[in-house]
Amino acid sequence: MTRTMRAVVAPVAGGPEVLEIVQRPVPSPGPGEILIRVAGAGVNRPDVMQRTGALPQPTDAPDIFGLEVAGEIVETGPDVDGSLIGTQVMALLKGGGYAEYAIAKAAHALPIPDRLSLFEAAALPEGLFTIWHNLFDRGRLTPGERVLIQGGASGIGTLALQLALANDAEVIVTAGGTEKCARLEAMGVHAIDYRSADLPAEVMRLTRGRGVDVVLDILGGKTVNNHLACMAPGGRHIGLSFMTGVIAPIDLSLLMRKGLWLSSSTLRPKSDAEKAAIGEEVKSRLLPLLGPHKVRPVLSEVMPLSAVISAHRLLESSRNIGKIVLDCSENSP
Numbered sequence: 117m118t119r120t121m122r123a124v125v126a127p128v129a130g131g132p133e134v135l136e137i138v139q140r141p142v143p144s145p146g147p148g149e150i151l152i153r154v155a156g157a158g159v160n161r162p163d164v165m166q167r168t169g170a171l172p173q174p175t176d177a178p179d180i181f182g183l184e185v186a187g188e189i190v191e192t193g194p195d196v197d198g199s200l201i202g203t204q205v206m207a208l209l210k211g212g213g214y215a216e217y218a219i220a221k222a223a224h225a226l227p228i229p230d231r232l233s234l235f236e237a238a239a240l241p242e243g244l245f246t247i248w249h250n251l252f253d254r255g256r257l258t259p260g261e262r263v264l265i266q267g268g269a270s271g272i273g274t275l276a277l278q279l280a281l282a283n284d285a286e287v288i289v290t291a292g293g294t295e296k297c298a299r300l301e302a303m304g305v306h307a308i309d310y311r312s313a314d315l316p317a318e319v320m321r322l323t324r325g326r327g328v329d330v331v332l333d334i335l336g337g338k339t340v341n342n343h344l345a346c347m348a349p350g351g352r353h354i355g356l357s358f359m360t361g362v363i364a365p366i367d368l369s370l371l372m373r374k375g376l377w378l379s380s381s382t383l384r385p386k387s388d389a390e391k392a393a394i395g396e397e398v399k400s401r402l403l404p405l406l407g408p409h410k411v412r413p414v415l416s417e418v419m420p421l422s423a424v425i426s427a428h429r430l431l432e433s434s435r436n437i438g439k440i441v442l443d444c445s446e447n448s449p
Contacts (some may be wrong), residue, residue, distance in 0.1 A: 183213055244403075245391065248401060297338070347374060
């Protein structure tokens with residue numbers, strides 16, 4: 117194993133052009149940790165927010181970007197089973213994924229479902245942890261219920277809609293443009309073009325006037341009231357991010373009349389123990405649903421580490437359908 121590695125950092129906040137590939141020492145795993153030779157790293161919205169300065173980097177996280185990877189365990193910490201060396205895993209990280217080697221907590225690593233590629237696996241951890249915690253735990257989605265997923269063409273959206281369908285829910289998604297909507301409807305959901313449709317009216321039409329039981333929201337801001345208007349009594353509104361604003365004017369009378377529940381959560385600030393507990397639920401509840409002819413990640417692009425600036429530009433353009441993954445292997449350009 118080499119002593120140095122390529123890694124992606126941003127010396128200053130700004131646009132994609134501030135991202136730089138630098139040489140860094142290969143880190144060593146501490147107690148409870150594993151060192152992964154990274155094959156692929158997922159590109160996520162929180163990476164963009166960290167780059168722009170909108171989402172401060174946690175003080176205990178490395179300055180290297182990347183919150184999820186897949187690859188091979190090449191070293192273990194002093195209290196981690198050494199027989200894991202050589203095992204292929206996917207893992208949720210505090211940071212450090214855009215690199216040839218990355219440190220993960222052993223308790224935040226997951227086995228790779230049968231016959232999924234390492235690039236497919238790299239697209240999964242952030243989504244699996246987020247979706248279990250928000251859609252199934254906090255959102256309490258159950259078979260037969262209806263869910264509205266904003267941003268259905270995103271990496272999180274394409275994974276969430278498949279997992280909801282696998283749980284026998286009726287799924288409605290939003291996307292921008294007829295091409296994206298057609299792709300998503302081919303996956304078995306109702307797709308609404310947010311650019312042209314009246315969202316509450318269309319949702320109420322599709323649900324025969326009842327509304328949806330759960331909303332998975334990435335927009336926030338003034339769109340929240342539109343969501344409340346198309347929710348069923350007792351519905352649960354879960355905020356994942358706030359792309360249109362962090363301040364949401366709320367019609368409290370709608371909240372009261374329908375008995376609605378609003379919540380929001382994010383993974384990165386959670387304790388290691390909380391993430392480990394979510395990981396155990398993911399292993400038992402979601403991983404059995406993944407694999408050939410089942411739920412599998414939708415890959416928009418696999419791009420070399422050297423193209424990280426282009427990867428961020430693609431994500432910010434919202435032209436992607438599915439997840440963008442960086443090829444971080446040592447032989448990648």
